Amino acid sequence: MEMSALKRPSEDADHEDGRRPHPPRTPRIRACAECKRHKIKCEPVDNEEKCAKCLRSGTECVPYNMNQRLLDEDASWKANASVQLAQLRSAVHMLLRHNKLPKLEDLGESSPRPQSGQTLTISPANVVSENGHTTMVMPPPMDMTRDTSVEVERESGEESGLVMAPMRSLYDLTKIRNLRSSVRWKPNSSSVEEDFIAQGIVTLTEAEELFKRYMQDIRLYLWAGVLFPYESLDAVRRQSTLLTAAVLTISALHTPGRDEALQKCYNIFVSLTYSACLARPHNLDDIRALALAAFYLSNLSWKLSGLAVRSAVEMNLHQSFQKLMRGHEDQRDNTRLWYALYVCEHQFSIAYGRPPIIHEDVAIKNIDRFLDSPMARPGDIRLGAQVTLFKILTEAYTAYGSDPEQPLTEPDFQQLRLFNFSIEQWRLAWQARSIDSPVIGSYPSKGVVLYYHFARFQLNSLALRALPAPSAATSESLSYDRREAANIAISAATSTLTLIFEEPDLRKAMTAVPIFTHTMVAFSATFLLKMAKTWGGMAQVQSPELATEPVGLGLNFNINQVLSLSRRSASFLEKVAENLNEKHLIRHIVHGINDLLNRLGVIGTPSISVAHSFPVSNTSSAQPIDSVNATTAPDYEAADTTSEYNMYDLIGSYGFGFDETFLGQGASTNLDFWQTEPF
Structure with missing residues (x-):
């Protein structure tokens, strides 16, 4: 009793002598694992996460009691969640303010429906857009999670072996899900x-x-x-x-x-x-x-x-x-x-x-x-x-490349004859195998003929690649092989346009075919018009007796026929465009062909009857080149101060120049739909 009486005052001495109480100790449930292993008392240290023993030894202080571990993990998770929630709330406020939507506090449980005149697109979690304009992209967190189930390997249909792809080997070693070399097909049933x-x-x-x-x-x-x-x-x-x-x-x-x-x-x-x-x-x-x-x-x-x-x-x-x-x-x-x-x-x-x-x-x-x-x-x-045709065209691309400043040499024409022979064989093999359809008629077989003409045109037009502008001094520079290929290109481009006009099933199909077919028509018409300007001279149009004669340098080229085909192309495609949306590419093609005829100063060129879709052009049919209003002309006219067209910008490479040149000539509208490319 005396000992307990003596100890009690010492325990409460700080209360009796007025000294400040000791700071509260860090709460801990029982001993840590290290102290428990050494069977010593676990002494917590104020304002430290480790006990005294672990601080001295530099070891990790892990609670021996599982409840303590859960408390620590829960506290850490809540702290991280609070930070992320604050970030998400700030991002939502910014998005709502940017899109002029109600504040977060004013929104109910359900999302508002799009208002009249407002297009609110559904988007994935990391894309928010309105009226076609992306406002913010928040990338998802980097995923380095591991596959833990062996069933994943079995479902993938892949068998482990000694020889495998390097990334597959890395996946087998780390099991990181994003390194898998294949993905299973998963329908989205919801x-x-x-x-x-x-x-x-x-x-x-x-x-x-x-x-x-x-x-x-x-x-x-x-x-x-x-x-x-x-x-x-x-x-x-x-x-x-x-x-x-x-x-x-x-x-x-x-x-x-x-x-x-x-x-x-x-x-x-x-x-x-x-x-x-x-x-x-x-x-x-x-x-x-x-x-x-x-x-x-x-x-x-x-x-x-x-x-x-x-x-x-x-x-x-x-x-x-x-x-x-x-x-x-x-x-x-x-x-x-x-x-x-x-x-x-x-x-x-x-x-x-x-x-x-x-x-x-x-x-x-x-x-x-x-x-x-x-x-x-x-x-x-x-x-x-189609597969076998583009095998041939790809072989030609590999052989000749796409350098616009690299002309074909004389030995190249021997290989070009072999490509022409392959195209001929291709038509003979596939036109007969393409069976007509009760719904789309003879389009399958006639489509083979269309691609045949266009492939010959595209291949043989390379004969004119990177050649200097024609003049009297160059009249002997075109060898027989080069003239032969150039004449094949002219004939094939003419046949491409003629076939579409004369085949009813092809005419009917033009409202539904992919844009590559429309490009055939546009590229063929543009090529022939530029041939007329560059090699024939448009002055011959004013003299009927000269217009029916072949142009110089031994090329079989009838200017009146070219002009007639070009006008028919524009007129035909204009009728096709009536059955399509005003933002379809074919309307740009119609405008481009008509505008090219006007710019070349052709008398009798039809006016652009689709002017309601192309407000930037208001030229009349007989208007000369110099009188075109520069304020309403397409952007490419600004750089064309001499009003001269150079045909080599379209056949300068193996491709069409589809994006840089062709669309630059045709896309003279201000349609926002196609001007904003999201990639």
């Missing part, structure tokens, strides 16, 4: 309840009308629907929101008077494509969407074709043919998609004069084995024809 149609951005009735238009008037012209294997809107919505948006955008682009629907669908497609750029591909239908849009959306074609190819390779589509040959019949559709991507990517690589990504792999070399199967369809034959 997309119908969450997509832009369900949200009311595009009404179901409007979507059904656009879908019907696509199915009836557009789908079959691209290899009998190889890129779109669905028969109903509901079916495609359940598989891919991106493919749904692509189809509706294409349909609206081919329907007059659907400007608002076109802009809404286009905004949605672009927003979804943004997220696809850095995300892992989810299914094959998303790749179909990118390829399909590349064929029809001229301002996105190059970017979309490349993105589609890289996504397809990531899903190992380049291996589908080998798997099909080993008996995996479920790989047939994947192989079809790979062939379609080959054509898409090579069309635009050649059109832009750029090297392609896909090389001639085992699938391309052995396409006949694919077509020999009893499972082959008529659309496969048409697709195979």
Whole structure:
């Protein structure tokens, strides 16, 4: 009793003598693991996370009691969550203020519907856009999570082995999910309840009308629907929101008077494509969407074709043919998609004069084995024809390159004859195999003839690449081989235009074919007009007796025929444009051909009757070049002070100069829809 009496005053001495109490000790539940292992007392240290023993030894102070660990982890998680929540709230306030939307405090539980005249696009988590203008991109956090289940390996269909791709080996070592070399196909079954149609951005009735238009008037012209294997809107919505948006955008682009629907669908497609750029591909239908849009959306074609190819390779589509040959019949559709991507990517690589990504792999070399199967369809034959044609054109690109300042040498023409022979053989082989359709008539077989003429034109026009401007001094510089190739190019360009005018099924198809076919017409007409200006001299037009004579240097060229074909081209395409949206590329082509005729000073050129779509041009049919109003002329006139056209800017490389030159001549409108390229 005495000892306890003596101890009690000492314990309360700080209260009796008025000294300040000791600071509160750090709360701890029992001893730490280190002190527990040494069986000593765990002494907490004020304002320190470690105990005295761990501070002295420099070891990690880990609570032995599991409850303490949970408390520490919970406190850390809450601190991080509070910081992230504050950041998200600040970002939301900024976005709402930028888009002139109500404050966060004023919003209810449900998001507001788009107001009249306002297009509020659905977008992925890292893209926010309104009326087609992206306002902010917040990248997702870097994902370095690991796969922990062996079932993932089994589902991927990949077997481990001694020889493998380096990144596959790295994945096997680290199990980091983003390093996987393949992705499984995963349909999005909930997309119908969450997509832009369900949200009311595009009404179901409007979507059904656009879908019907696509199915009836557009789908079959691209290899009998190889890129779109669905028969109903509901079916495609359940598989891919991106493919749904692509189809509706294409349909609206081919329907007059659907400007608002076109802009809404286009905004949605672009927003979804943004997220696809850095995300892992989810299914094959998303790749179909990118390829399909590349064929029809001229301002996105190059970017979309490349993105589609890289996504397809990531899903190992380049291996589908080998798997099909080993008996995996479920790989047939994947192989079809790979062939379609080959054509898409090579069309635009050649059109832009750029090297392609896909090389001639085992699938391309052995396409006949694919077509020999009893499972082959008529659309496969048409697709195979395109694949084999672009094999030839790509070989020519490899042989001659795209340097605009590199003319063909005399030995090059021997190889050019071999390419011409290959094109002839191609037509003989594929025109007979392309069966006519009860819906689109003779378009399959006549389309082969159209591509035949255009391929010959494109190949042989290289004979004039990088040549000096013609003059009396150069009259003997054109060798027989060069003149022969140049005459083939002139004949083929003329045949390209004539075939379209004279074949009813081709005329009918021009409202639904991809932009590459429209480019054939535009490039052929432009080439012939520039030949007339550069090699023939437009002064001959005023003398009928001279206009029917061939131009100098031994070229078979009739200027009156060229002018007639060019006028017919503009008139025909103008009628085609009446059945398309005003933002379709073909309206730019019509304006470009007519304006080129006017700029060349051709008497009797028809006035531009689509002037309501092209307010910048108001030239009359007989107006000379010098009297064109410089304030209303297209931008490219500013640099053309001499009003002279140089034909070499279009045939200076293997490609068309599709973006830099051709579209620069045609795109003289102020349509915001095509001027803002989101990539």
